[in-house]
Amino acid sequence: MTKILIIGAGHAGGSVAALLRQYGYEGPIVLVGDEASAPYQRPPLSKAWLKGEATQEDLLLRPESFYAEQGITLRTGMTATAIDREEKRVRFADGTEETYDSLVLATGSTARKLAIPGADRPDLLELRTLEDAGKLKAALRPGSRLAVVGGGYVGLEAAASARALGVEVVVLERMDRVLARVASETLSTFFTDLHRAHGVEIRTGVEVTAFEDGGVRLADGSRVAADVVLVGVGGLARDDLARAAGLVCDNGVVVDGTARTSDPAIHAVGDMTFRPLPVHGGRMQRLESVPNALEQAKQVAAALTGRPAPAPEVPWFWSDQYEVKLQIAGLPNDADRQLVRGDPAEERFAVFHLSGDHIVCVEAVNAPAEFMGGRQLIGRATPVDAVKLADPAVSMKAVALQTF
Structure with a gap:
């Protein structure tokens, strides 16, 4: 039976392993990460965990017992150093090797460094892990x-x-x-x-x-x-392992709509990928978000288990600051105008980015209806009446259904 090796035990890699079992894959799965922890959620690191409102156990994607129960070999604290694509094996810093039939790269991103004096000081902090x-x-x-x-x-x-x-x-x-x-x-x-x-x-x-x-x-x-x-000046794709192996890279590892790389036996998911976005005309972009990691994990799990490819998703993101929840759907790259629905002074509003009469992005502050409605309208490429969209008295459901 074929063996699937996953390099990177973050949100993306951990989700691939779990989805493979959920989708019925019964062969060996080896999940290898360079951190000491089992796969965990990163977004709370700057919020609930930092404030002491969540424990390390709360951060785990799944209980540590999950991996043994599902027959997933989890190896932590292991750094991959080279991929031998001909022999289909990966070497690690401790001298060990793992073979594979299918390889999934999920090595994430790393903090961008400033090239200035003192940038290597040990007391400088970053927030990625x-x-x-x-x-x-x-x-x-x-x-x-x-x-x-x-x-x-x-x-x-x-x-x-x-x-x-x-x-x-x-x-x-x-x-x-x-x-x-x-x-x-x-x-x-x-x-x-x-x-x-x-x-x-x-x-x-x-x-x-x-x-x-x-x-x-x-x-x-x-x-x-x-x-x-x-x-905190941004992140860079951790694609050095892929580049050294000769995979096509451009601002990350280049993948197709099934998260497959230039090598048919290798997929890549998450922050490290430069991927097509069908909802935005197929444009290529690198995204750093949990929803992106989960979407690509579904693509890989479907491809490796012979399931139909999942429907393309609208990219989305969120941020929690104080008592404010920001939710963003879509990308504003092709927008030619913006309109604001609601009042920022009341801490409840949304900024809609439009291209012609189509929404391409919505930034919603404490406005879940605007976020959900905007996300659906982007996904369906439904034209909207901008005057009605800007009027909070017209419900988002009415805007979506064009029933004014």
């Missing part, structure tokens, strides 16, 4: 000062959690607004105001040029004092 989160949690004390370098979602979530712990926080963003690469200006303004209302100092248009004892140095020569420095 449970170990990273443990270091940050241990460093945050009431009354201490945290400098967050990078105004993206992870940095802002960590800032919100730190404020809940009584930590003073300053966010340093190189662009002219937070979330500049991933959100509308309306959303950026809302979250800037939200964080400032909670006592966070937000500084935009500033560039960190060095990390020093007790703080960071900026391009204008000034210094920002901090007891703890967290760097």
Whole structure:
């Protein structure tokens, strides 16, 4: 019987293993991860876990006993170093090897590093793994000062959690607004105001040029004092193993709609992939999200068990900061205009991105109906009446059904 080897025991890899059993695969499955833990959820690391509202056991995708019960061999603390595609075997840092008939790569992403003096300081923190989160949690004390370098979602979530712990926080963003690469200006303004209302100092248009004892140095020569420095300036696909094996890569491992790589015996899933998005005209993009990992896990499990390919999904994301829940569906790349439904001052609104009379993205703040309705309209490519869409008095159900 064929053997499936999964390299990467995060959300994507762990989901592939579980879905294979759910879909009826009875052959050997070996799941190998370089962290010490069984597969766990990463989103709570910057939120519930950091604030002490969740335990390490709460983070686990499934109880550790699940893998033995399902006949899945779980090997943790193992780093893959090379893939021999001819012999169909993977070598590990400890000198051991694993053979495979089908290989699934799920190595995720790694934190982007700044090429500036002090970037290799051991006291600099990042937030990608449970170990990273443990270091940050241990460093945050009431009354201490945290400098967050990078105004993206992870940095802002960590800032919100730190404020809940009584930590003073300053966010340093190189662009002219937070979330500049991933959100509308309306959303950026809302979250800037939200964080400032909670006592966070937000500084935009500033560039960190060095990390020093007790703080960071900026391009204008000034210094920002901090007891703890967290760097969150984006992530890079961990595709070095795939590149060394000769797989086609471009901003990640290039895969098709079944998550298959340029080698028919190898699939890749999750943050590490550069994948087609059928809902957005087949454009290729790398996504870092749990829904993306789960969608590709379903694609792989279906392909390896002979099931029909699952229907393409609308990309979606979320972020929790303070008492605010942000939900995003779709991508705004092809939008030619935006409209706001609701009032940001009331902390309940949605920004719709439209291309012609079609929604391509919705950013919903404490607005689940707008999120769900927008997601459905994107998936169905249903045209909408923009005037009605902008009117909160018209329900999203009526907008979707065009019953005004």
